[in-house]
Amino acid sequence: MADERRPVRRRDVEAVELDLLAEGIHEAYGFDFRQYSRPSFQRRVWRRVDAEGLHTITGLLERVLHDPDALQRLLTELSINVSAMFRDPGFFRVFREKVVPQLRTYPFLRVWNAGCATGEETLSVAILLKETGLYDRTRIYATDMNEATVNQARTRAYPIAKMREYTANYIAAGGTRSFSEYYVADGERVVFQPSLADNIVFAQHNLATDRSFNEFHVIMCRNVMIYFNRDLHERVHALLYDSLAHFGVLGLGARESIDFSGHSAAYETVDEDERLYRKIA
Amino acid sequence: MGSIIAVGASWGGIHAVGVVLRGLPADLPVPVVIAQHRREDGGPSRMAETLGRRSAFAVVEASDKDVLEPGRAYLAPPGYHLLVERGSVSLSTDDYVRFSRPSIDVLFESVASAYGEDAVGVILTGASDDGAEGLASIHHVGGVTIVQEPSSAERRTMPDAALATGKDHRVLQLDEIAPFLVKVCA
Numbered sequence: 001m002a003d004e005r006r007p008v009r010r011r012d013v014e015a016v017e018l019d020l021l022a023e024g025i026h027e028a029y030g031f032d033f034r035q036y037s038r039p040s041f042q043r044r045v046w047r048r049v050d051a052e053g054l055h056t057i058t059g060l061l062e063r064v065l066h067d068p069d070a071l072q073r074l075l076t077e078l079s080i081n082v083s084a085m086f087r088d089p090g091f092f093r094v095f096r097e098k099v100v101p102q103l104r105t106y107p108f109l110r111v112w113n114a115g116c117a118t119g120e121e122t123l124s125v126a127i128l129l130k131e132t133g134l135y136d137r138t139r140i141y142a143t144d145m146n147e148a149t150v151n152q153a154r155t156r157a158y159p160i161a162k163m164r165e166y167t168a169n170y171i172a173a174g175g176t177r178s179f180s181e182y183y184v185a186d187g188e189r190v191v192f193q194p195s196l197a198d199n200i201v202f203a204q205h206n207l208a209t210d211r212s213f214n215e216f217h218v219i220m221c222r223n224v225m226i227y228f229n230r231d232l233h234e235r236v237h238a239l240l241y242d243s244l245a246h247f248g249v250l251g252l253g254a255r256e257s258i259d260f261s262g263h264s265a266a267y268e269t270v271d272e273d274e275r276l277y278r279k280i281a
Numbered sequence: 282m283g284s285i286i287a288v289g290a291s292w293g294g295i296h297a298v299g300v301v302l303r304g305l306p307a308d309l310p311v312p313v314v315i316a317q318h319r320r321e322d323g324g325p326s327r328m329a330e331t332l333g334r335r336s337a338f339a340v341v342e343a344s345d346k347d348v349l350e351p352g353r354a355y356l357a358p359p360g361y362h363l364l365v366e367r368g369s370v371s372l373s374t375d376d377y378v379r380f381s382r383p384s385i386d387v388l389f390e391s392v393a394s395a396y397g398e399d400a401v402g403v404i405l406t407g408a409s410d411d412g413a414e415g416l417a418s419i420h421h422v423g424g425v426t427i428v429q430e431p432s433s434a435e436r437r438t439m440p441d442a443a444l445a446t447g448k449d450h451r452v453l454q455l456d457e458i459a460p461f462l463v464k465v466c467a
Contacts, residue, residue, distance in 0.1 A: 011397055011422065039364035039371045039391040082376050087360075168322070223374045226345040233346065255358045255372055257344045 017057035018042060024061050029071060031145070032208045033078060035232035041078070048077045072148060079146040081117040081224060084165060085158075086124045088254050089172035091222075094274040096174050099249050100132045103217065109138040112216040112243065114207060115224030116142035119153030124173075125220065126196045131176050135199060141214065143205035150202050156192040160185055207236045212243040219244055222275075223253035230260070237261035244279045251276050283425055283466040284399035285311055285349070285365070287392040289385030289415065291318040291407025293435025297455055298405060299332050302354060304459020307337035311401075311466045313354035314343075314365055316388040318381055318409065321360040329356045345372040357383035364391035379411045389415025398423035401465060403458060404450075405429045407439030417446045425465050426450040427458060 018041065022034040033041060049060050052070065064071040086092050103109055111129075113122045122142040129135040144150050158166075167179040183190040205213065207224065219240050225233045240250060241263045250258075250267065252275040258264045270276035290298050294317045302313070319328060326342075333340030333354070341347075343355040343363055347370040355370060357363035362373040363383050371391075378384035385404070389412060392400045402419040404412045406429060420426045428450045431437035444450060453461055 011394060014394070037371045038366055039395065040373045040375065042394060043364070043373075043387065043390070044375070082374050223372075226372045226374070230346060253345075253374075255342070255344045255361060257346070260346045 014042070014057065017061070018045065021045065021057055021061045021064075024065060025071070025074075028065055030209070031075065031206070035208065035229045035235075036078070037227050037229050040227050044077050045074075048074050051077075075146050076148060079117075079144065079149060081115055081144075081227075083117055083120045083223070084162070084169065085120045086166065086169035086173040086175075087121070087222075088274070089169045089174075091251065091254070091274045091276070092124060092128055092173035094271045094276060095251070096128060096132065098270050099218070099276065100128075100134065102247070102249070103134055104132075106217060107137065109134060109218070110214060110216045111138060111140045111218040112214070112220070113140060113142040114205075114219060114221040114240070116144050116153055116202070117149055118158075119156065119202075120158070121220065121222065122153065122200060122202075123156065123192055123196055126200060127170075127175070127182060128173075130196070138199055140200045141216075142200055142202050145204065145206040145208070147204045150204055154197075154202050156194070156197060157186075157189045158192075160188055160190050163190060207239065208232060212239055214243065215245050216243055216248055217245050218249045218251070220251040222251060223256070226253065226256060233260065234262045237263050241266060241279065246279060248279045249276060250279065282399065283311060283401040283462070285392060285396050286313045286401045286403065286462055286466065287389055287419070288313060288315045288403045288405065289317075289389060289407075289412040289439075290315070290405040291381075291385075291409045291411065291436070291439055293406035294318070295328070295331060297429065297435065299334070299336070300455055301403065301405070301459050301462070302332055302336040302338050302340065304456070305336070305338050305462065307352050309338075309463060309466055310351045312349040312351055313338060314349070314357075314363060314370075314388060314392065315340075315354060316357045316363055316383040316385045316412075318383070318385075318407065318411070319359050321382070326359060332356065343370045343372065346370060357388065359383075362387045364388060365395050366391075367395045379409065381409070381411050385412035386415035390418045393418040393422045393424060396424065400424035401427070401462065403427045403429075403462070404440055404443040405455075406434035406436050408436040409439055410442035412439055413442040413446050416443050416450065417448050420448040420450065427461065428452050429458065430454050
């Protein structure tokens with residue numbers, strides 16, 4: 001962070017600037033970052049300040065207020081949830097073992113992948129449901145706050161260089177086929193089968209500001225709320241709770257605890273290590 | 282006076298971090314946060330347990346939004362950056378920084394920002410230059426900065442890189458670090 005061009009960073013001034021930036025974006029565009037977790041927000045904002053060739057957060061505020069393209073670049077910086085297909089393979093393995101049997105008892109399934117980013121997790125779930133014979137009766141709603149990110153997810157395209165890692169994850173996750181059956185190479189990238197997306201609805205939805213839009217049997221919201229502060233974290237947990245059917249299953253990220261959610265008493269644990277919970281009240 | 286101790290280590294760090302933790306008394310009134318480079322794909326890990334062996338500090342793998350309590354050490358989980366707000370943990374899955382996640386720079390910069398002159402940063406052994414900028418950030422806000430004496434480190438690259446920033450960090454032998462931490466935090 002040491003940059004000679006940049007004015008001396010004062011922590012108190014920086015805090016004011018971050019507040020102003022979040023307020024300004026909210027007032028002008030309606031995106032609400034006021035309750036984002038401060039350390040990550042600050043880090044991502046500074047990354048954008050540097051990438052825009054600016055020196056201060058206030059300079060970034062001026063630019064995003066007058067240049068919608070700059071806003072879009074900031075939104076992407078702030079909303080990109082870096083993921084991998086079958087990230088935490090154990091999560092998908094346990095999902096297959098402990099959740100799929102319950103899902104088999106339903107004639108129709110609704111799954112919500114909240115904060116889908118560029119779709120790695122969504123496709124992972126789609127593959128898992130295909131292999132367990134559930135996909136044809138499932139609709140997966142994959143949402144993210146950033147329209148540009150959702151559009152990228154719709155392309156089902158990923159760098160070919162990632163396939164080694166994803167294949168290893170897929171195998172560790174208990175995949176039953178050859179992973180390469182699911183995609184075709186196209187130069188430096190691969191494109192996943194169109195049929196995987198047959199029952200996926202990609203849509204823009206903002207967890208910080210939007211309401212529940214359906215009732216789901218499964219909600220996966222992994223490593224999304226780590227970017228929210230406690231108040232927003234609690235609000236989103238209430239939203240997820242309201243959106244889950246009775247006995248619906250909630251999947252969180254590997255280092256997220258339901259204890260801080262305000263709703264922990266309403267869930268029973270399906271698997272503590274893999275952060276899978278079932279709504280029982 | 283120190284209100285939090287941030288420790289960064291890479292190659293050889295399991296031993297070095299363990300030595301530092303064993304030298305801290307249970308009643309030291311500050312939390313410790315640790316970014317130790319580690320594999321992501323190893324499955325369940327016993328690193329926290331290993332580091333806490335024979336230490337009065339309870340070592341835990343950090344969960345998001347954990348409250349930072351004195352007498353406890355919070356280890357960055359594999360595949361996450363560990364950051365702090367004043368009093369609590371904040372995790373991130375943002376991209377690798379200098380090929381590392383957890384990144385020492387990311388942790389130290391958040392500690393500098395949240396704690397200012399109450400921050401204490403320690404760079405131990407490692408074959409990387411991660412942590413050099415982060416330690417400089419802590420120095421910049423008036424915190425206490427410590428570097429393991431390079432020739433005594435299992436890998437000296439990281440201590441050397443931290444010292445190459447030109448800040449007047451305190452250079453200590455591994456076994457001198459814990460007693461010094463006790464002095465600045467007690």
